[in-house]
Amino acid sequence: MPAPRTAPGTRVPAGHLVVLGDNPDRSHDSRHTGYLATDRLRGVVLRKIG
Numbered sequence: 030m031p032a033p034r035t036a037p038g039t040r041v042p043a044g045h046l047v048v049l050g051d052n053p054d055r056s057h058d059s060r061h062t063g064y065l066a067t068d069r070l071r072g073v074v075l076r077k078i079g
Contacts, residue, residue, distance in 0.1 A: 046070065 041047055045064035050056020059065065 044068075 042064060044067050046067060047059045048065050049060070050058045053060070
């Protein structure tokens, strides 16, 4: 799928997620790759260790 639009009110399609990294300049996330299908989710980061 294409990268998400930035227009207010844009909805994420059912069965998909928007993933965003904490460093926009170095993160390979939905801003570049588009929506992520929920069945491809492997885990959730709750906090950084160390």
